[in-house]
Every structure is written in structure tokens, then in C-alpha cells.
């Protein structure tokens with residue numbers, strides 16, 4: 603009997619979609635369709651293969667194979683997750699190490715070399731990027747993005763939609779609020795309020811983001 607690859611669709615045809623394609627190729631998934639709201643403006647897929655997204659297509663096919671929202675921007679991913687009346691898939695690169703005691707939400711992607719330790723809960727439509735380390739007892743909110751080589755130690759919480767930059771370090775038991783930005787290489791040693799943008803070692807707030815409008 604032929605074993606069929608699992609079929610998924612991507613929403614988003616930019617650079618982030620290439621990394622998702624790579625994970626999909628590695629775990630035997632076929633990307634059967636790629637949608638984008640700027641279908642003619644892509645460097646990453648053959649011209650003519652991108653289908654129009656739901657913002658520009660009233661007949662957008664919500665039903666069908668499960669989607670992954672392949673868009674790096676957390677706010678855009680969150681808005682699309684509200685609008686897409688579709689099923690979502692979760693994908694994990696085979697080189698990632700994910701504890702059996704961790705919970706991973708739907709729509710989330712875990713890239714090469716990432717490590718997720720026990721009793722950690724990762725929300726929906728989260729990006730755990732290349733070689734990020736998310737240690738035990740973490741809680742990562744929906745639509746967050748943990749960038750390459752970020753190190754989240756034990757009992758860290760990251761709120762909905764927050765972005766943790768490349769190589770940032772978060773010491774144990776820290777709570778990062780929602781829709782925050784933690785700069786690349788930042789070292790967080792105290793709790794971060796909602797919407798704060800924090801950089802440096804030790805991390806200092808330099809400004810605040812606008813609240814997220816649903």
C-alpha cells in the first residue's frame with residue numbers, strides 16, 4: 603500500500619515560508635498550495651504558483667487541507683488566525699528535541715535544533731525558531747515568536763504575541779507580558795510589562811508598543 607504524504611497549505615509566501623517548507627520536506631509533508639495577499643510579489647516561490655489570499659479573494663477556500671500561517675510578524679499571524687476558518691497543522695523539525703511532557707498548540711512551528719523541556723506549554727501559532735531553548739515549566743502564549751538561539755530558562759512566561767529576539771537570555775521565573783519586544787542579545791532579569799520594548803544587558807525598557815487591536 604502506498605503511504606501518502608500528509609498535505610498542508612501555507613498562508614504566506616515570504617522568507618519564513620521557506621523555512622516551513624524545509625521542515626515539511628523533512629517530515630514527509632506535501633505543501634499543496636501557497637496563498638499570499640501579495641501573490642505577485644514573491645522571491646521565494648515560482649511565479650504563478652502563489653494563490654491570492656483571503657484579503658483579496660472573496661472566494662478564498664477556507665475548507666480543505668490544514669494550514670500553517672507562514673508569516674513571521676506576530677500581529678499579522680494573529681489577525682489571520684482570526685479570519686481563517688480552517689484547520690491548522692503543527693510541525694516540528696526532526697532535529698528538534700521536544701519533551702513528551704511538553705504541550706504544543708496547533709499552528710505552531712518548531713525549527714531545527716530547538717529544545718523544549720518538560721512541563722512547558724506552548725500556545726497556538728507560535729514560532730520556536732532555530733536552536734531556541736525553551737526550558738522546563740515555561741508558558742509561551744499564542745502568536746509569540748522565540749528567535750534563533752534565545753535561551754528561556756526554567757519557569758519563564760512569555761505573553762501572547764510577544765517577540766523574543768535572537769540570542770536573548772531570560773533568567774528563571776521571569777514573566778514577560780503580552781505583545782512585548784525583547785531585543786536581540788537582551789538579558790532579562792526582571793518582569794516585563796505588557797507592550798514594552800526592552801534591550802540591553804541588563805534589559806531596559808526603551809519604549810512601548812501599541813496595544814493589539816483584534
Ligand SMILES: CC(=O)SCCNC(=O)CCNC(=O)[C@H](O)C(C)(C)COP(=O)(O)OP(=O)(O)OC[C@H]1O[C@@H](n2cnc3c(N)ncnc32)[C@H](O)[C@@H]1OP(=O)(O)O
Nearest residue numbers: 731749750766767768783784785786787788800801802808
Ligand atoms: C531567522 C530570523 O531572522 S528570526 C528574527 C530575529 N530578529 C531579531 O532578533 C531582531 C531583534 N530586533 C532588535 O533587536 C531591534 O533592534 C529592536 C526591535 C529591539 C529595536 O528596533 P527599533 O525599534 O527599530 O529600535 P532602534 O534601532 O531605533 O534602536 C533604539 C535604541 O535601542 C538600541 N538597541 C536596539 N536594539 C538593541 C539591542 N538588541 N540591544 C541593545 N541595544 C539595542 C539602539 O542602539 C538605539 O539606541 P540609541 O537610542 O541609544 O541610539
